[in-house]
Amino acid sequence: MRVVVADDSVLLREGLVRLLEEAGCSVVAAVGDADAFLEATATHRPDVAVVDVRMPPGMTDDGLRAAVRARAAQPGLAVLMLSAYIELSYADVLLSDGRGRVGYLLKDRVTSLDALVEALRTLTAGGTVLDPEVVAQLLVGRRTDPLDALTPRERDVLGLMAEGRSNAAIAERLVVGQGAVEKHISNIFAKIGLPDAGGDNRRVLAVLAWLQAR
Structure with a gap:
């Protein structure tokens, strides 16, 4: 599994690189801002990208917006948004293209390397992995609920x-x-x-x- 890691925290970024490589993944690039992430995905064509939502240059939702652009350029790219925050502004766009291979997990809820690697495997196999809190936030304010018919x-x-x-x-x-x-x-x-x-x-x-x- 070829991985690009994008996080502006040097300690977290390098920690992820070491852990993923110990788990048998090949980290082809590790970068600290959204522009470098887009360049890395275009150059290396990874299987999956692990991306922080808030990164330079804007430190708002730059990572999330970059992930949307990377997926548009490389439709088969799996993306795991790994963040301390829930940022909804582009989450619908990322999740709604119908291709799967998208995950959004909160950093403090990922409790083991095994869980992280299993999430990446699920994504590269075409699945979707969402933190329950992300799901709950996405559903807030929806006018109708398609689950009304469900038990x-x-x-x-x-x-x-x-x-x-x-x-x-x-x-x-x-x-x-x-x-x-x-x-x-x-x-x-x-x-x-x-x-x-x-x-x-x-x-x-x-x-x-x-x-x-x-």
Whole structure:
């Protein structure tokens, strides 16, 4: 897995590089600002980028905006936004292109290297990984809720899907069998209008339909 790391904190950036390389990843570039990130992704064409939301030059949402531009230039690029903050201004744009391979995790909620590497693997495989708090913030103020037709348990399952959990992990978390999880997921797809089209990743589309409801 070829990775670009972008974070303006030297200590965090170098720490991520060391940890990821110890986990078997190949860090092809580590940069500290949004412009350098865009240059690194264009030059190295990585599999995945780990990007801080707030970076120079503006120290607002420069990293997030740069990630949107990088994905436009390299549609297959997986992006993990790893931040101390929830910045919503461009999050919808990043999450709503329908291609998956997008994650948004809060730094203080990533408790182990294994969890970080597993998130990167999920993204490069085409999945989506979202911190529950990010999901909650994205849903604030939505005028309509596509989950109205879902049961409380189906909502729980969809929330865990948004975190990137497998069926087995969902079953373990909810203390139910995998067959029950599969049935809940099938019901979710049906209720929010996602028939099996043969090629689309319906897990990703289900999460995006949830986040995009207005």
